[in-house]
Every structure is written in structure tokens, then in C-alpha cells.
Amino acid sequence: MxxxxxxxxxxxxxxxxxxxxxxxxxxxxxxxxxxxxxxxxxxxxxxxxxxxxxxxxxxxxxxxxxxxxxxxxxxxxxxxxxxxxxxxxxxxxxxxxxxxxxxxxxxxxxxxxxxxxxxxxxxxxxxxxxxxxxxxxxxxxxxxxxxxxxxxxxxxxxxxxxxxxxxxxxxxxxxxxxxxxxxxxxxxxxxxxxxxxxxxxxxxxxxxxxxxxxxxxxxxxxxxxxxxxxxxxxxxxxxxxxxxxxxxxxxxxxxxxxxxIGIDTIRKQTEEKAKMLYKFLDDSKEFQPFVTEERHRSQTVIVATTKNPAEVLAATKQAGLILGSGYGSFKDTQMRIANFPAVSIEQVQNLINQLKK
Amino acid sequence: MxxxxxxxxxxxxxxxxxxxxxxxxxxxxxxxxxxxxxxxxxxxxxxxxxxxxxxxxxxxxxxxxxxxxxxxxxxxxxxxxxxxxxxxxxxxxxxxxxxxxxxxxxxxxxxxxxxxxxxxxxxxxxxxxxxxxxxxxxxxxxxxxxxxxxxxxxxxxxxxxxxxxxxxxxxxxxxxxxxxxxxxxxxxxxxxxxxxxxxxxxxxxxxxxxxxxxxxxxxxxxxxxxxxxxxxxxxxxxxxxxxxxxxxxxxxxxxxxxxxIGIDTIRKQTEEKAKMLYKFLDDSKEFQPFVTEERHRSQTVIVATTKNPAEVLAATKQAGLILGSGYGSFKDTQMRIANFPAVSIEQVQNLINQLKK
The missing domain is CATH 3.40.640.10 (Type I PLP-dependent aspartate aminotransferase-like (Major domain))
Structure with missing residues (x-):
């Protein structure tokens, strides 16, 4: 797979x-x-x-x-x-x-x-x-x-x-x-x-x-x-x-x-998927969005703070979902989720379901 | 094809x-x-x-x-x-x-x-x-x-x-x-x-x-x-x-x-194919090797002089063989034949047969 x-x-x-x-x-x-x-x-x-x-x-x-x-x-x-x-x-x-x-x-x-x-x-x-x-x-x-x-x-x-x-x-x-x-x-x-x-x-x-x-x-x-x-x-x-x-x-x-597809649709889909991810992070006890100001939150690279990102990355990898680690020294406290057009709303939902576990 | x-x-x-x-x-x-x-x-x-x-x-x-x-x-x-x-x-x-x-x-x-x-x-x-x-x-x-x-x-x-x-x-x-x-x-x-x-x-x-x-x-x-x-x-x-x-x-x-394959074999095959091409050019009335001094003749890019290279390129293209044109202003008098490992002795022989026509 x-x-x-x-x-x-x-x-x-x-x-x-x-x-x-x-x-x-x-x-x-x-x-x-x-x-x-x-x-x-x-x-x-x-x-x-x-x-x-x-x-x-x-x-x-x-x-x-x-x-x-x-x-x-x-x-x-x-x-x-x-x-x-x-x-x-x-x-x-x-x-x-x-x-x-x-x-x-x-x-x-x-x-x-x-x-x-x-x-x-x-x-x-x-x-x-x-x-x-x-x-x-x-x-x-x-x-x-x-x-x-x-x-x-x-x-x-x-x-x-x-x-x-x-x-x-x-x-x-x-x-x-x-x-x-x-x-x-x-x-x-x-x-x-x-x-x-x-x-x-x-x-x-x-x-x-x-x-x-x-x-x-x-x-x-x-x-x-x-x-x-x-x-x-x-x-x-x-x-x-x-x-x-x-x-x-x-x-x-x-x-x-x-x-x-049309650029407007691609932009809307990007925002929709980003909204799903940020909502999940906001609601979660395990994860927090790293960027606090909403207007500065990236729509394409979502950074989350969590206690043990290495463990999360290993668990999602088991399910065939590869996440990005935090950049450089932020590896120990952060993880990054790319939200590019190649991943569908269903795939993002699947990831969120996996992270909820 | x-x-x-x-x-x-x-x-x-x-x-x-x-x-x-x-x-x-x-x-x-x-x-x-x-x-x-x-x-x-x-x-x-x-x-x-x-x-x-x-x-x-x-x-x-x-x-x-x-x-x-x-x-x-x-x-x-x-x-x-x-x-x-x-x-x-x-x-x-x-x-x-x-x-x-x-x-x-x-x-x-x-x-x-x-x-x-x-x-x-x-x-x-x-x-x-x-x-x-x-x-x-x-x-x-x-x-x-x-x-x-x-x-x-x-x-x-x-x-x-x-x-x-x-x-x-x-x-x-x-x-x-x-x-x-x-x-x-x-x-x-x-x-x-x-x-x-x-x-x-x-x-x-x-x-x-x-x-x-x-x-x-x-x-x-x-x-x-x-x-x-x-x-x-x-x-x-x-x-x-x-x-x-x-x-x-x-x-x-x-x-x-x-x-x-071994680098020695690849080098020998390159020289063998180059020899075939230069021999053909030397013997031909229609084509001449552009480089006169044998020791300076490239083994991998063979340049030939001919009267109407555009015509030759068009004819070989018909047979599915794509040759290089002469560089820049030499387009009107020269053509270039690459002799890289990707082409076999048989393919070079096939090209020579085609050029003989």
C-alpha cells in the first residue's frame, strides 16, 4: 500500500x-x-x-x-x-x-x-x-x-x-x-x-x-x-x-x-481543508496550533504543537500517513502538516480521524 | 514506433x-x-x-x-x-x-x-x-x-x-x-x-x-x-x-x-562504435569527418561534414533515427552523431546502413 x-x-x-x-x-x-x-x-x-x-x-x-x-x-x-x-x-x-x-x-x-x-x-x-x-x-x-x-x-x-x-x-x-x-x-x-x-x-x-x-x-x-x-x-x-x-x-x-478545476476552486478547497485541520487542533487536547494569530496562520503548511511529535509521526506512519517533523530544533515539540492540492478533503479527514486516536 | x-x-x-x-x-x-x-x-x-x-x-x-x-x-x-x-x-x-x-x-x-x-x-x-x-x-x-x-x-x-x-x-x-x-x-x-x-x-x-x-x-x-x-x-x-x-x-x-557491465567494457564499446562511425565517414563520398587529426576526434560526439545536412536529418528521421544538427552556424554544413552507451553496436550499424542510402 x-x-x-x-x-x-x-x-x-x-x-x-x-x-x-x-x-x-x-x-x-x-x-x-x-x-x-x-x-x-x-x-x-x-x-x-x-x-x-x-x-x-x-x-x-x-x-x-x-x-x-x-x-x-x-x-x-x-x-x-x-x-x-x-x-x-x-x-x-x-x-x-x-x-x-x-x-x-x-x-x-x-x-x-x-x-x-x-x-x-x-x-x-x-x-x-x-x-x-x-x-x-x-x-x-x-x-x-x-x-x-x-x-x-x-x-x-x-x-x-x-x-x-x-x-x-x-x-x-x-x-x-x-x-x-x-x-x-x-x-x-x-x-x-x-x-x-x-x-x-x-x-x-x-x-x-x-x-x-x-x-x-x-x-x-x-x-x-x-x-x-x-x-x-x-x-x-x-x-x-x-x-x-x-x-x-x-x-x-x-x-x-x-x-x-479553476484556481478559485483550488483556493477554496485549500481553505476548507485548512479550516478542518485548524478546527481539529483548536478542539484537541493533545494538539495545539502553533501560530496563535488567525490571520497569520498558513493555509498550506499547518504547524501543530504536541507533547511527543516523534510518537505521533511513528503512529500515523503505521497507518500510511507521513507527516512532517517540526523544523530543525522544533522537532521535539512540533509537527508539520502540508495541505497541498494533491491531498483531498477525504484524505485530510482520514488524517484527522487517525490523529484523534 | x-x-x-x-x-x-x-x-x-x-x-x-x-x-x-x-x-x-x-x-x-x-x-x-x-x-x-x-x-x-x-x-x-x-x-x-x-x-x-x-x-x-x-x-x-x-x-x-x-x-x-x-x-x-x-x-x-x-x-x-x-x-x-x-x-x-x-x-x-x-x-x-x-x-x-x-x-x-x-x-x-x-x-x-x-x-x-x-x-x-x-x-x-x-x-x-x-x-x-x-x-x-x-x-x-x-x-x-x-x-x-x-x-x-x-x-x-x-x-x-x-x-x-x-x-x-x-x-x-x-x-x-x-x-x-x-x-x-x-x-x-x-x-x-x-x-x-x-x-x-x-x-x-x-x-x-x-x-x-x-x-x-x-x-x-x-x-x-x-x-x-x-x-x-x-x-x-x-x-x-x-x-x-x-x-x-x-x-x-x-x-x-x-x-x-564494467567501465573497461563500456569504454571499449564506445571506441568500437566510434571506430565504425569514423570508418564509415572516412570511406564515404557524401560525408567527411570534420575533425582531421585522429587523436583529437571525439569518441562520444562525432561531427560529420556533408553538403545538405538538413536533408540527411530529415531522411534519417523518417527512419526513426534522430541525429543532431551542426552547432549554431555550422547547421548548414555539419551534423552531429552522439555515441553514448545508450545506443548499441546494432543501432549504430543500423544508422550507418541508413546513411549509406
Whole structure:
């Protein structure tokens, strides 16, 4: 019997994944040239499906990298000359901030304790910060930031570039890409694919910034996957280096499946399942939701506090339900439940029934 | 009917690939955590199989990136403070050199015309070059450099770091890793997998260099996939970011298949098939081998000159045999035939028979 993965990524594969993979094998997608019309058609299709799904306007390009972590580096290289600004409230937003240090940028930070979230009113963006780095969903702590707050912030600071890490939530957050300059995610979370592909969305303002930085002798934008080179190849739906052709194909197919269901339905189902899980945690004596403020509670990665998470994880594993452990040192007090489109309402109910035991 | 891909990568999938992929799907490898024992066991297994296959000593670590092109950047960031030296004789060795410029390194170059190769006697390494960048197999022109020449060169310049791009030839070249500090390849060439994974081999001398560079305030080694961070995680067979778990598993399985056959046999079979192809080209009136010097002729990517390559490619495609076009502007006069382990002697003979028509 197969397990059901409620882990926050790598996670349960989307139910249609195996079928699309078989089609790809039958059509020998793993062997086709990345300079062929067949590949350009695949890139174009995936681009179209993602545009529909996430409502991405023509001002933004869609690019592929090895992972979302790589995008942390690329966006900092290409969109920051000197100063970036980071909202940090967990391990992944902190890594984004650490990357800025490693690239010798002057990185400003506003930090909140693990488990707390950011509201619009908390935030003053430093005067010289060029890029505001937001994390929609902190995978480590299960805290989300509301897109409405992000949009309001951008309206207050319209001249600054805004980038949103939506790694463990896309396509859930309804971002307004007329305000958000760049965003990125990886496919092993809510898209229900194996890891190995990052997706980077960036607009022409980001491109112009990268082109400006490239003129300076003292600053490098890196060599691999620079935005100007990605953008140039994107004009003909190509990539500078050989990309993960197979996964780009599969992502397009899954995005198409999502579009058939409709993004509104997917978002509603996500909220419905999250509500079931939080209600169970609120009512339970054994488990508590870690994030106290309801408006900051993640809809896609639910973190619970409990006395002996290792025991719970072992017991649910016996029943074929794989949960995520707490992040890092929170392993001893927390567990994480991913709520991605690949798991159905029935599967979530099944998990809740199991946890009640 | 399925096509047979003689393209220089992405290329024909190795015959066992589909079986291993099915096993991976049955075992839900696409969903397992990259922080689990199951993943560490996979990394360890792939590491062991590659060590046997390529005769890699304990001084060297084996790391995974998104692509081999990414490794161009990583090795330059981590192993060059100021100056690199590049042997350039085609589009890919040139890109490696261009990457050094983009990272604002002082890049020395020794260049040969397209189709010509390097011998030991040609080469003087500039005094202050820290890293010597060699390309074993120029995928664009079908020119190889003999490992014996590389080893001799390292013996002449023992204090300099040597890195070998073996993207479109590994596991064919018999590199002596007691001399070669670093090497890298991607899996969509001779390993017969879809694109989406780069493999970087680097020794402790490279690591020490990277650690030295990180101490300077004025130079960055990048943020993502820096050698010290890769190395640290490698100690427990982990990776800093979520890697392409599925492809790491598949690479281990295919390397194991190669080891069952034996690397000597694989190398002999490669040479036998290359001999058949070059003999056909030498004897033919319609086709000529592009590389004139026999010692520089690639064993894995054979480039042929012909009057109307587009017509030839269309005719062989009709017969289900997909050949590679000439690189870039050589499309009008050349074609490329990949000779990787995934194609058998019978398939090569079948191609030759077809080309004779």
C-alpha cells in the first residue's frame, strides 16, 4: 500500500502526475533537444498555463532554474546593487537574508519571533533598500503574510522592487502582479511534483535593473541564469542552458489540470481543508496550533504543537500517513502538516480521524 | 514506433531508465524528504557507484547542482580569486571562459580554431592563473583532449588547480583524480537520463581555496551551492537545498548498471562504435569527418561534414533515427552523431546502413 505524504515538500505527488509522466515517456520527452520546436512549444504551453493560473500579465517573464533556493541568489544578484530589505520570521526567510550577506549586499532586516507574522502596519522600508524581500509562507513556522498587506506596502513604496517567496504556497496566494515585481516557487510543494525545478517570475523593471547593474565594473550579477540572458532566450521560449525539459513539460500539464478545476476552486478547497485541520487542533487536547494569530496562520503548511511529535509521526506512519517533523530544533515539540492540492478533503479527514486516536 | 536519438544531449535514454523510473514511482521516491535517512542512503549509494565507475578517491567530494552550466559558475566562484586560464576551441569551452568574465575574473585564454584540438606541447599556463579550465569533449565541434595530456600538464603545474569539463563524455575519459582537482558532467548525455541534474566532483584543495576566498571582503563566492556549504552537508550525505532527489536516485541506478557491465567494457564499446562511425565517414563520398587529426576526434560526439545536412536529418528521421544538427552556424554544413552507451553496436550499424542510402 502506498503512503500519503502530508510533508511540506517534497510532498504527495499530484494524482495526475504518474499519468503525465507515462505520456512523457511514451513521447520520449526526455530525449528531445532543448533547441527544438517541440521544446519551444512545451515552454510556451507551460508559460501559458502558469499565466492563466497565477494571473501573470505580459509585463512579466517566466523562467526556470534548478530550485527556488537558486532564485534567492539570482534575484539578489540581478535586482540589488547595494541594499536589500528582508522580513524574517523563520528559517527560510532567514536563508534569503543570509544569501544577501554572502553576495556582499547590505541587507536590512525586520525580524519577528518564530511563529509570528507581519502586518502592513509593522513595516517601514529603509530609505535606500532597492529590493523588498517578502515570504508569503514561512515553511518552517507555518506563518503566512497576507497578499493584501504586500500590495498595500508596494503602494506605499512604489519605486522599490518587491519580490515574493511563494515556494510552499503557490498557486494559493492571489498576488497582484501589477504590484509585485517578482515571485518564485518550486514544484515539489503545492504543484505535487518531485523536486528539481524552480520557477522565477520577474518583470521588465527587474530586467532594467539587472541591465543597469551589469554596466558597473565593480558588481557582478553572476554568470549563470542572469536575468538579461534568461530574458533574451525567453523571447523564443528557449533557455540559456539545457533545462529540466521533462519537469517543465510535467509542470505545464499539472498547471493545465489546475486550470481545468479553476484556481478559485483550488483556493477554496485549500481553505476548507485548512479550516478542518485548524478546527481539529483548536478542539484537541493533545494538539495545539502553533501560530496563535488567525490571520497569520498558513493555509498550506499547518504547524501543530504536541507533547511527543516523534510518537505521533511513528503512529500515523503505521497507518500510511507521513507527516512532517517540526523544523530543525522544533522537532521535539512540533509537527508539520502540508495541505497541498494533491491531498483531498477525504484524505485530510482520514488524517484527522487517525490523529484523534 | 519509438525514435532512436543519436543527438548529443538530451539524448537516447539508457535502456534500463524506464524500469528504474517505474521502481522510483512505486517506491514514492518523488515524495520522500531530502532530510530523511532514505534520501541519505540514496545519496550514499549514488556516491559509491560513481566512485567505482570513475575511480574517484576519498580526497574528492561529489555534489549535485541544477546543471553542468551551473558548475562553470560555481567552480569559478569557489576556486578563482583573480585569474583563470581557459583552453577554448568551441562554443562550450568559450561559454566557460565567458562565465569567468561575467564574474569579473581576469580570464586568460588559449584559443584554437573550431575543429582543432589541444596537445600538451601547445600549452603554457600563465604564471598567475589559479585554475586551469580544460574541456575533455567539445560538444559543439566534436574535438576531444586526451587525458594523458591533461595529466602531463598538471604534473608540469602541480600548484595550479585543474578542472575538467567532461559534460558530454563522462564516464568515457579515464581521468586520474590524483591529478585532476575537479570535474563535472550532466546526466542527459552519456548517462542516458533526461536533463535536470549536474554532477560536480571537487577535492579538498578546491575546498581550501574556497574557504580562503570567503575570508576576503571584496570577493564573493556566491551564495547558493558554495563549495564549503555543499561540503559541510556532504559529510552526512545531505544537500543545502532540496535537490533533484528522483534524478539522484536514477543516476545511482544507471551508474550501478554501468558498473555491472564494467567501465573497461563500456569504454571499449564506445571506441568500437566510434571506430565504425569514423570508418564509415572516412570511406564515404557524401560525408567527411570534420575533425582531421585522429587523436583529437571525439569518441562520444562525432561531427560529420556533408553538403545538405538538413536533408540527411530529415531522411534519417523518417527512419526513426534522430541525429543532431551542426552547432549554431555550422547547421548548414555539419551534423552531429552522439555515441553514448545508450545506443548499441546494432543501432549504430543500423544508422550507418541508413546513411549509406
Amino acid at each position: 502506498k503512503n500519503t505524504y502530508f510533508t511540506p515538500g517534497p510532498a504527495e505527488l499530484y494524482p495526475t502526475f504518474a499519468h503525465h509522466l507515462q505520456t512523457a515517456m511514451d513521447e520520449q520527452i526526455g530525449s528531445i533537444s532543448h533547441r527544438s520546436k517541440q521544446f519551444r512549444d512545451i515552454y510556451k504551453f507551460t508559460d501559458e498555463q502558469l499565466r492563466i493560473l497565477l494571473n501573470i500579465p505580459a509585463t512579466h517573464g517566466i523562467f526556470f532554474t534548478g530550485s527556488a533556493s537558486e532564485v534567492w541568489e539570482r534575484v539578489l544578484f540581478n535586482c540589488v546593487e547595494h541594499e536589500s530589505f528582508h522580513l524574517v520570521n523563520g528559517s527560510f526567510s532567514r536563508k534569503f537574508y543570509d544569501y544577501a550577506h554572502s553576495l556582499h549586499k547590505y541587507a536590512h532586516v525586520l525580524e519577528k519571533p518564530f511563529g509570528e507574522g507581519f502586518d502592513y502596519s509593522d513595516i517601514d522600508v529603509p530609505e535606500y533598500a532597492e529590493l523588498v524581500c517578502l515570504t508569503h509562507n514561512e515553511t518552517s513556522s507555518g506563518v503566512q503574510m497576507r497578499p493584501a498587506d504586500m500590495h498595500k506596502l508596494k503602494r506605499k513604496y512604489p519605486k522599490k522592487l518587491f519580490v515574493v517567496d511563494m515556494v510552499s504556497s503557490a498557486p494559493y496566494p492571489n498576488l497582484d502582479f501589477n504590484l509585485i515585481d517578482s515571485a518564485f516557487f518550486s514544484v515539489q510543494k503545492a504543484f505535487g511534483m518531485p523536486a528539481g525545478l524552480g520557477v522565477w517570475i520577474a518583470n521588465q523593471t527587474c530586467l532594467a535593473k539587472a541591465e543597469r547593474i551589469q554596466k558597473y565594473e565593480s558588481i557582478t550579477t553572476g554568470a549563470h541564469h542572469t536575468l538579461p540572458v534568461l530574458w533574451k532566450h525567453y523571447q523564443t521560449f528557449e533557455t540559456p542552458a539545457t533545462p529540466n525539459v521533462l519537469f517543465i513539460y510535467l509542470l505545464g500539464k499539472i498547471a493545465e489540470d489546475f486550470n481545468r | 519509438k525514435n532512436t536519438y543519436f543527438t548529443p544531449g538530451p539524448a537516447e535514454l539508457y535502456p534500463t531508465f524506464a524500469h528504474h523510473l517505474q521502481t522510483a514511482m512505486d517506491e514514492q521516491i518523488g515524495s520522500i524528504s531530502h532530510r530523511s535517512k532514505q534520501f541519505r542512503d540514496i545519496y550514499k549509494f549514488t556516491d559509491e557507484q560513481l566512485r567505482i565507475l570513475l575511480n574517484i578517491p576519498a580526497t574528492h567530494g561529489i555534489f549535485f547542482t541544477g546543471s553542468a552550466s551551473e558548475v562553470w559558475e560555481r567552480v569559478l566562484f569557489n576556486c578563482v580569486e583573480h585569474e583563470s586560464f581557459h583552453l577554448v576551441n568551441g562554443s562550450f569551452s568559450r561559454k566557460f571562459y565567458d562565465y569567468a568574465h561575467s564574474l569579473h575574473k581576469y580570464a586568460h585564454v588559449l584559443e584554437k580554431p573550431f575543429g582543432e584540438g589541444f596537445d600538451y606541447s601547445d600549452i603554457d599556463v600563465p604564471e598567475y592563473a589559479e585554475l586551469v579550465c580544460l574541456t575533455h569533449n567539445e560538444t559543439s565541434s566534436g574535438v576531444q583532449m586526451r587525458p594523458a595530456d591533461m595529466h602531463k600538464l598538471k604534473r608540469k603545474y602541480p600548484k595550479k588547480l585543474f578542472v575538467v569539463d567532461m559534460v558530454s563524455s563522462a564516464p568515457y575519459p579515464n581521468l586520474d583524480f590524483n591529478l585532476i582537482d575537479s570535474a563535472f558532467f550532466s546526466v542527459q548525455k552519456a548517462f542516458g537520463m533526461p536533463a535536470g541534474l549536474g554532477v560536480w566532483i571537487a577535492n579538498q584543495t578546491c575546498l581550501a581555496k574556497a574557504e580562503r576566498i570567503q575570508k576576503y571582503e571584496s570577493i564573493t563566492t556566491g551564495a547558493h551551492h558554495t563549495l564549503p556549504v555543499l561540503w559541510k552537508h556532504y559529510q552526512t550525505f545531505e544537500t543545502p537545498a532540496t535537490p533533484n532527489v528522483l534524478f539522484i536516485y536514477l543516476l545511482g541506478k544507471i551508474a550501478e548498471d554501468f558498473n555491472r
